[in-house]
Amino acid sequence: MDGLELTLRLVGGVLLILANGFFVAIEFALTRVRQYPESEFDVPGLRRAWAMTQDLEIYLTSCQVGISATSIAVGIVAEPALTSLIDPVFERTLLTSIGAGGILAFVIINLLHLTHGEQTPTYLGVERTKFVARYGAT
Template sequence: MSRDEIILLLLKVLAVAVLVFLNGFFVAAEFALVKIRDTQLDPLIARGRRLAKVTRRVLGNLDASLSACQLGITLASLALGWVGEPIFSALLHPVWGLFRMTGSESEHLREMVAVVVGFTAITFLHITAGEQAPKWFAIQRPLPVALFVAQPLEWFHRLSYPFIWVLNRASLWLLHRIGLEPASEHDGGHSEEELRLLLATSRTRGSSTTLGREIIL
């Protein structure tokens, strides 16, 4: 490989690392915003923490913030596949010489192997470093993660708002065409009947308290 080809390959590897980070950023943001409680921000706001105020502002517009997260995840994932897989064609180039697969007759086999190896490696990297690890970290530490992602996420939402608006309108149109009404993305509250069922279950397990029963009932 020439010097220019090596530099180009290193730039692509760097781009893959950045895209994995961005994917993980949006995944962590999505889970942290859903997990965090608004009351956790009160002490920080009382102490004048600017990022806590930004986080509350983001939580106040949660549906739009989650849409921005989903858009970011989608764009990062697509770009990762587009940039990442061709890298392995270059990385596997020295291997072809070892197995004497440099002729034109083995070109299709080389392409197939490179695609399979590239797809497997990028998928592994994407799921582990770009999804699972950020998700678990955000679930375990929602407050610091929410404070970290709030400001960049707000900026990203402002920049991508026209695109998000078009996507939301198109999604609403599709829902209306099949006779469904959209619901809030964070509308995860239990109905009265579900709460009573949960209370009955907790009674049988001995895990409910008098205060809990009074709140539910």
């Protein structure tokens, strides 16, 4: 894998994790909007977020499709690039035969995805509902 492809794959992986986080944050924010009185959403930027809860199923389904697509794409795009970076470390060891670079890349990608693509956005969607809903509704 040449340097350009490696860079594009790693940058693409980061962007996909961020996109995944966007969908997760919006999903959780939309499910919490109705816990507030409607009067708190009677300001520009938040009216649409309140209106989106009328068709909540379609928006949540869209978020789930986005989450699934970006999660799968992260593995397809970023894992091979990270593996090619890690493999030389194990080049002269017995660990090369079992694919230690690929296993380690898989673990790293999943940990990054879990923390930055799932847990942090979940917190934002739940604890900063109006902030996230405002930006997700635009």
